[in-house]
Amino acid sequence: MTDAQLKGRRPIFWISVGAGLVALILLAVALADGFGRDPREPENIANQGAKIDMTRVLPLLDGTGDVAFSELEGKIIVINFWASYCIPCRAEHEVLTTASEQYRDQNVQFLGIVFHDDPDAARDFLDTLGWGDGYLYAEDPGARATVDFGVWGVPETYFVDATGTIVDKHYGAITRDDLIPVLESILAGDSAG
Incomplete structure (x- = not known):
């Protein structure tokens, strides 16, 4: 690949990495909301x-x-x-x-x-x-x-x-x-x- 081709692909690479990081952060925030709760506590007993x-x-x-x-x-x-x-x-x-x-x-x-x-x-x-x-x-x-x-x-x-x-x-x-x-x-x- 030429330098011009590599430079053309760099933005796509960084956009993909950024989107992946955003997805991981959103997943971590969503999961963290449930973590730290003790499921044995009455307010956490869904039923x-x-x-x-x-x-x-x-x-x-x-x-x-x-x-x-x-x-x-x-x-x-x-x-x-x-x-x-x-x-x-x-x-x-x-x-x-x-x-x-x-x-x-x-x-x-x-x-x-x-x-x-x-x-x-x-x-x-x-x-x-x-x-x-x-x-x-x-x-x-x-x-x-x-x-x-x-x-x-x-x-x-x-x-x-x-x-x-x-x-x-x-x-x-x-x-x-x-x-x-x-x-x-x-x-x-x-x-x-």
Whole structure:
């Protein structure tokens, strides 16, 4: 290439570089708006205050039938998304099953929904760690519940009041200190969780 040809291409090169930099800066600004926010903070829970789909029906993991959300209407529901491969799910399992037994007579239903996992592996997990008494475990064919709830990963726990409204959400392994105050608040009628 001659010097004249190179000089003719230089403006195109610099325009392309400039446009690329502007695009990167705009992308960085757009992404930075979401970064730095703690998704666990209530104001960042996109579905807090949303009503759950009471027409949803999921197959029970133990193969005994289905759980219809409509049958849970009027109850406080603690919905935990979990998986057999999830290490934090192992850590929280006893907390959830113990609370399920503790609150069984107080109009509270615990529901574990398997997240992107093989049902046989999930059953093996429960055979090893224990099936909670009165605790419902469901599969999520096609991951419809996972998508509808906006689950990012496991474990995630949703608290639904007796009106079917999501009032709180917990990311990560839930401890007794996380779980009990929210449940007590909902039971006391404070739907703010």
